[in-house]
Amino acid sequence: MKYTPHPYQEYCIDYLLSHPAAGLFLKPGMGKTSVALTAADRLLYDTFEATRVLVIAPLRVAEDTWSRESEKWDHLRHLRVSRVLGDVKERRAALRADADIYCINRENVDWLVKLYGTDWPFDLVIVDELSSFRNPSARRFRALRKVRPLVKYLWGLTGTPRPRSLLDLWAQVYLLDRGERLGRTFTEYKRNYFSPGRRNGYVIYEWVPRPGAEDEIYGRISDICISLETKGNLQMPELVETVRPVKLSPEARSLYDSMEREALLKLVGTVIDAGSAAAVNGKLLQIAGGAVYDEDHVAHELHTEKLDVLEDVLEEAAGEPVLVAYRYQHERDRIKARFPQAVQLKDRETIAAWNRGEIPLLLVHPAGAGHGLNLQDGGHIIVWFGPIYDLELWEQTRDRLYRQGQRYTTSMITLVVEGTVEEDAMRSLAAKADGQTAMMEAIKARIKRLEDGVA
Numbered sequence: 001m002k003y004t005p006h007p008y009q010e011y012c013i014d015y016l017l018s019h020p021a022a023g024l025f026l027k028p029g030m031g032k033t034s035v036a037l038t039a040a041d042r043l044l045y046d047t048f049e050a051t052r053v054l055v056i057a058p059l060r061v062a063e064d065t066w067s068r069e070s071e072k073w074d075h076l077r078h079l080r081v082s083r084v085l086g087d088v089k090e091r092r093a094a095l096r097a098d099a100d101i102y103c104i105n106r107e108n109v110d111w112l113v114k115l116y117g118t119d120w121p122f123d124l125v126i127v128d129e130l131s132s133f134r135n136p137s138a139r140r141f142r143a144l145r146k147v148r149p150l151v152k153y154l155w156g157l158t159g160t161p162r163p164r165s166l167l168d169l170w171a172q173v174y175l176l177d178r179g180e181r182l183g184r185t186f187t188e189y190k191r192n193y194f195s196p197g198r199r200n201g202y203v204i205y206e207w208v209p210r211p212g213a214e215d216e217i218y219g220r221i222s223d224i225c226i227s228l229e230t231k232g233n234l235q236m237p238e239l240v241e242t243v244r245p246v247k248l249s250p251e252a253r254s255l256y257d258s259m260e261r262e263a264l265l266k267l268v269g270t271v272i273d274a275g276s277a278a279a280v281n282g283k284l285l286q287i288a289g290g291a292v293y294d295e296d297h298v299a300h301e302l303h304t305e306k307l308d309v310l311e312d313v314l315e316e317a318a319g320e321p322v323l324v325a326y327r328y329q330h331e332r333d334r335i336k337a338r339f340p341q342a343v344q345l346k347d348r349e350t351i352a353a354w355n356r357g358e359i360p361l362l363l364v365h366p367a368g369a370g371h372g373l374n375l376q377d378g379g380h381i382i383v384w385f386g387p388i389y390d391l392e393l394w395e396q397t398r399d400r401l402y403r404q405g406q407r408y409t410t411s412m413i414t415l416v417v418e419g420t421v422e423e424d425a426m427r428s429l430a431a432k433a434d435g436q437t438a439m440m441e442a443i444k445a446r447i448k449r450l451e452d453g454v455a
Contacts, residue, residue, distance in 0.1 A: 003034065003073040008228055013039045015226050016155055021176040023130065023156045023225035030228065031404050032157045033069045036126050037076050037101075043124060043153065044079075044100055050123035050153065052102065054112075056144075057128035059085070059105040060373060064348035066103050066128075068374070084108070106132055110143040120150040130156030131392070133175060134168035136186045141171050148178055159396070166193070166209050166217060173221050181220040193217060237380075238409045239402050243426065244309055246288075246417045252303035256287050256420060281421055288417040289386050291330040299330035306331075306385060306415050307338050313383055313413055314339070314361070321354070321379035323362045325369070325397050331385050332363055345369055354378035364400070366393035375400040380408040387414050387425040394429055 005013065009031055016022050016039040026032050043050040055066055067081040082099035084091045091111075095102065102122070104112060106129075113120075125144075127133060133141050133156075148154065156176060170189040173182050183189040193213040197206030248256060263280045286292045290306050291299045314322060324342070326332045336342045342361040343350060345368065354362050355377035362378070366388060369375075382401050388394055402410040416422045 001072055003075050009035050020153045021224055025227040027159045052122050053124045054122035055103045055126045056106050062103040062105045064351055106140050109140045113143040113147050120147045124153040125151050127156045130158040130172045134171050136171040176224055241412045243414050243416050246305050246309050246415050255302055259283050284421045288420045288422050289331045309415055317381055321360055323382045325364050325366055326385045366397045369397050369400055373400050376403050376406040380410045382412045384414040387422050389425050389428055
């Protein structure tokens with residue numbers, strides 16, 4: 001296929017080539033992969049400033065997306081991509097392969113750094129989903145930090161650089177500039193831009209940005225990071241978001257209310273004891289989904305209301321392929337049992353089959369389909385079996401279908417059980433709140449309502 005970049009993509013390509021360290025903060029679906037591949041190709045074969053490229057990405061993306069993108073575009077088909085995946089023997093063999101681009105999953109970065117040490121062979125490192133390196137204590141960050149001085153070019157790609165808070169930016173930017181703009185240590189960064197919030201003695205649970213800190217931080221990194229929104233840069237079809245209410249039967253409602261009020265659920269042969277407030281919240285989400293796990297992680301089905309509504313949605317789709325996002329294994333298993341045509345997203349073969357229109361019902365978990373997967377060719381209907389609190393995974397999963405290349409109006413339908421914590425989750429997403437914070441605030445509000453005797 002002939003590559004005709006959008007004006008903003010041309011700008012991004014030139015930006016990467018003129019910045020040895022750069023953060024490309026583009027919304028999902030704006031073609032980050034093709035932009036980075038085009039820029040890397042020019043370094044490899046036009047200016048000869050690079051000889052080997054390392055791509056660090058989520059496992060499924062390393063396995064599928066980069067090789068498929070290089071095969072898709074005419075000007076990139078000569079690039080040789082080696083996937084450094086599998087067991088140690090397979091990874092070593094992939095590294096010995098004569099290739100231009102070596103793709104490795106982020107969990108094996110520490111292994112790769114230990115393997116090469118100071119003999120680091122990669123001129124250009126592309127970190128796909130740079131936000132996954134936001135934790136300065138994580139092994140993957142500490143490993144990449146060790147070899148950062150040996151890397152000539154480092155480009156970080158992400159659509160969500162600060163999915164939770166401004167604290168997430170430090171580690172990502174450090175990998176770009178080695179601490180030049182936001183401080184050489186995380187402690188220094190917090191001291192300069194934040195004040196302690198909630199605390200218990202010397203233990204600080206929360207850091208609050210100081211007045212003006214956000215603008216100052218963005219100003220400091222503006223010369224090495226570029227951020228563009230989809231709106232105004234792409235002609236996208238419409239995204240229609242709807243909520244499909246689900247009403248529990250009296251029996252199921254009684255079980256839900258029992259767990260909410262007493263944190264205890266008595267079933268035939270077992271008792272489910274949730275314990276903490278957060279655990280209760282998780283149990284309530286499970287129940288809303290139709291089943292609940294006991295202490296041995298055995299699922300007990302409580303109702304089929306959501307499966308019934310999903311069946312209605314599939315009937316309304318009239319044969320159009322549907323992508324269903326599930327939260328729990330019991331949801332996945334019960335969907336597969338109810339709908340034999342359902343296929344779980346597993347590997348690149350599944351992705352290819354979906355994009356060829358061969359899978360009528362594709363099941364995905366947000367954590368496994370959150371980044372980099374191109375599914376827009378296979379359908380334009382996504383159903384959430386239930387909402388989640390994590391805004392980043394919510395948006396990323398949605399944008400597997402609603403992204404550049406989508407030709408049809410995209411419909412996103414969320415099944416929400418009335419009068420449950422699922423409504424709290426929807427409100428937190430609408431408020432674009434941090435998932436954990438939103439969940440705990442919802443729990444507090446719900447506890448107060450129960451104490452006041454309000455249903």
